Amino acid sequence: MATLVEAAVAEALTRGGREVVRTYAAACVERLAPVFLGLRGGDSGREADVDLFVRTLWRLWDPADPFADAERLAAEVEDFAELRPTETGLTDSADIHCFHAVLALRYAVLCAGTGEAAEAGQCGHVALTAMGLLDRNLPQPGLYDEELEWQRRSVAPAEGLREACAEVGRGRLAVLQGR
Numbered sequence: 001m002a003t004l005v006e007a008a009v010a011e012a013l014t015r016g017g018r019e020v021v022r023t024y025a026a027a028c029v030e031r032l033a034p035v036f037l038g039l040r041g042g043d044s045g046r047e048a049d050v051d052l053f054v055r056t057l058w059r060l061w062d063p064a065d066p067f068a069d070a071e072r073l074a075a076e077v078e079d080f081a082e083l084r085p086t087e088t089g090l091t092d093s094a095d096i097h098c099f100h101a102v103l104a105l106r107y108a109v110l111c112a113g114t115g116e117a118a119e120a121g122q123c124g125h126v127a128l129t130a131m132g133l134l135d136r137n138l139p140q141p142g143l144y145d146e147e148l149e150w151q152r153r154s155v156a157p158a159e160g161l162r163e164a165c166a167e168v169g170r171g172r173l174a175v176l177q178g179r
């Protein structure tokens with residue numbers, strides 16, 4: 001798994017089985033979700049994307065959901081504006097941060113369908129990249145290191161993980177909006 005994800009996390013994903021892989025991917029998306037939802041939630045014309053994001057995130061946390069429609073769902077996520085290339089690329093900060101959230105969602109959907117550790121690792125890679133980029137624009141960086149720690153915690157799922165990840169994500173949105 002050639003990603004930014006720490007070797008110990010990658011090994012835990014490889015050994016952990018489908019439930020660990022899926023929980024890890026869901027946790028990564030949960031920490032990025034408030035950014036997408038907070039920055040796109042009020043955009044007219046994006047209601048369907050926001051709804052799909054929220055519904056999919058709920059499904060990712062449901063271990064009984066087999067994600068038999070993962071390929072179709074990933075294709076729907078790929079239709080989000082953030083994943084459609086443009087001539088100028090992504091230049092706006094909000095667009096870049098939303099891109100990371102949507103890309104992580106795509107990898108998590110694929111991971112939920114296959115149970116593959118590599119796709120979970122890609123989801124983690126996206127989260128680390130997003131926090132590394134955000135850190136470069138902050139007077140007091142630390143979000144990358146925080147994400148590393150949350151990724152370590154996410155391969156050893158504990159009660160309350162989802163709520164804790166959502167809280168972390170809300171804090172990240174506040175940091176982004178406060179810049």
